[in-house]
Amino acid sequence: MTDLNQTLFDRARQVIPGGVNSPVRAFRAVGGTPRFVKRAQGAYFWDANDKRYIDYIGSWGPMILGHGHPAVLEAVQKAALDGFSFGAPTEREIQLVEALLKLMPSMDMVRLVSSGTEAGMSALRLARGATGRSKIIKFEGCYHGHADALLVKAGSGLATFGNPTSAGVPPEVVQHTLVLEYNNITQLEEAFALHGKELACLMIEPIAGNMNFVRASVPFMKRCRELCTQYGALLVFDEVMTGCRVALGSAQSVYAKSIPGFEPDVTVLGKVIGGGMPLAAFGGKRAVMEQLAPLGPVYQAGTLSGNPVATACGLATLHEISKPGFFDALSATTRSLVDGLTQAAAKAGVPFSADCEGGMFGFFLLPELPQNYAKVMTSDSPKFNKLFHGLLDRGVYIAPALYEAGFVSGAHTAQDIADTVQAAAEVFASL
Numbered sequence: 245m246t247d248l249n250q251t252l253f254d255r256a257r258q259v260i261p262g263g264v265n266s267p268v269r270a271f272r273a274v275g276g277t278p279r280f281v282k283r284a285q286g287a288y289f290w291d292a293n294d295k296r297y298i299d300y301i302g303s304w305g306p307m308i309l310g311h312g313h314p315a316v317l318e319a320v321q322k323a324a325l326d327g328f329s330f331g332a333p334t335e336r337e338i339q340l341v342e343a344l345l346k347l348m349p350s351m352d353m354v355r356l357v358s359s360g361t362e363a364g365m366s367a368l369r370l371a372r373g374a375t376g377r378s379k380i381i382k383f384e385g386c387y388h389g390h391a392d393a394l395l396v397k398a399g400s401g402l403a404t405f406g407n408p409t410s411a412g413v414p415p416e417v418v419q420h421t422l423v424l425e426y427n428n429i430t431q432l433e434e435a436f437a438l439h440g441k442e443l444a445c446l447m448i449e450p451i452a453g454n455m456n457f458v459r460a461s462v463p464f465m466k467r468c469r470e471l472c473t474q475y476g477a478l479l480v481f482d483e484v485m486t487g488c489r490v491a492l493g494s495a496q497s498v499y500a501k502s503i504p505g506f507e508p509d510v511t512v513l514g515k516v517i518g519g520g521m522p523l524a525a526f527g528g529k530r531a532v533m534e535q536l537a538p539l540g541p542v543y544q545a546g547t548l549s550g551n552p553v554a555t556a557c558g559l560a561t562l563h564e565i566s567k568p569g570f571f572d573a574l575s576a577t578t579r580s581l582v583d584g585l586t587q588a589a590a591k592a593g594v595p596f597s598a599d600c601e602g603g604m605f606g607f608f609l610l611p612e613l614p615q616n617y618a619k620v621m622t623s624d625s626p627k628f629n630k631l632f633h634g635l636l637d638r639g640v641y642i643a644p645a646l647y648e649a650g651f652v653s654g655a656h657t658a659q660d661i662a663d664t665v666q667a668a669a670e671v672f673a674s675l
């Protein structure tokens with residue numbers, strides 16, 4: 245039989261670099277042919293050969309209700325009939341922002357944009373504009389989109405600033421970006437002691453989903469907050485992935501349970517809040533947000549920002565996930581997946597550790613959960629690739645790289661989880 249995925253991939257590679265419009269889709273890490281998606285419904289999608297997969301990517305997070313949720317579909321269709329884009333304000337933008345403010349009381353105001361990258365980049369400019377400072381801290385293994393200043397890896401020492409991780413980023417552009425080890429309190433304290441008064445912000449994924457699933461420890465997060473406050477730097481939470489995904493109130497609500505009164509200064513959102521449409525946001529306290537144009541000197545703009553179809557999709561999604569019981573059920577489903585996988589691995593004698601929060605999970609072929617990027621990267625890559633392809637053959641689609649998180653939706657059933665665990669048990673036995 246002709247593999248239609250292969251046919252499409254061959255054709256795509258002629259006209260699109262690598263055949264994909266975002267690198268990880270190309271299966272470079274795991275090898276093999278990317279699956280071209282024909283359609284999706286609920287917890288499943290079908291590839292070009294009409295093979296069905298249980299979907300644990302959900303567009304890398306946004307599809308928290310599963311694909312084609314009827315209420316979302318209706319809202320999008322209705323909005324589309326009223327017009328695609330106006331370049332003038334609409335009421336739905338206010339409604340969406342009001343909904344976000346209700347879920348995350350750390351913010352007084354929000355600006356809508358079209359991608360997480362744009363939101364992160366704008367939040368950074370805002371932090372620099374509001375503080376009048378240039379330097380920033382980020383952490384190894386955290387991804388904040390592909391803006392120049394954030395494509396940085398650690399330099400040779402603490403006193404030195406980062407090196408670009410991409411060609412095309414001049415060293416001068418990242419010379420103000422300090423890259424530290426995640427969960428390392430000593431390094432954090434040293435960095436603030438050296439540069440604290442020049443720091444505009446500290447940007448962090450509170451639960452890092454771009455190195456699979458690594459939580460910032462509570463003591464580490466507490467210290468981040470204290471040092472930012474002490475030195476007048478803004479604590480910027482990149483919740484593009486975790487926002488309305490790990491809890492309705494996002495990761496900041498998870499940390500507020502352990503650290504009384506905890507709040508970030510600025511929050512960056514995307515993915516779930518757009519429900520699968522290009523929509524993202526950043527927000528914070530009024531005094532900071534009023535630095536933005538047209539009120540303040542920090543310029544930021546967008547032709548499609550607050551797009552009427554995207555806001556309809558995001559609003560309907562937020563409405564559904566705000567219903568009583570939605571997150572409890574989602575968390576229980578995710579937990580049952582993680583527990584099932586852990587038991588199956590133990591039975592097969594495969595080193596395994598896993599964690600989850602709300603509808604987001606991660607697992608490692610390591611005996612213990614890693615606390616930073618270097619540890620994540622010690623995970624057994626050939627074994628992961630075997631696991632990935634074994635699951636794929638059995639109709640289970642997880643992220644095609646060991647440093648990516650997984651996502652469960654409200655459409656995943658107990659049967660889907662049982663089928664997934666069964667497939668994993670078969671593959672573990674062969675590792």
Ligand SMILES: *Cc1c(COP(=O)(O)O)cnc(C)c1O
Binds near residue numbers: 360449
């Ligand atoms: C996905 C992601 C981004 C980038 O969002 P895009 O919409 O892909 O530009 C930024 N930060 C985090 C934490 C993300 O997971």
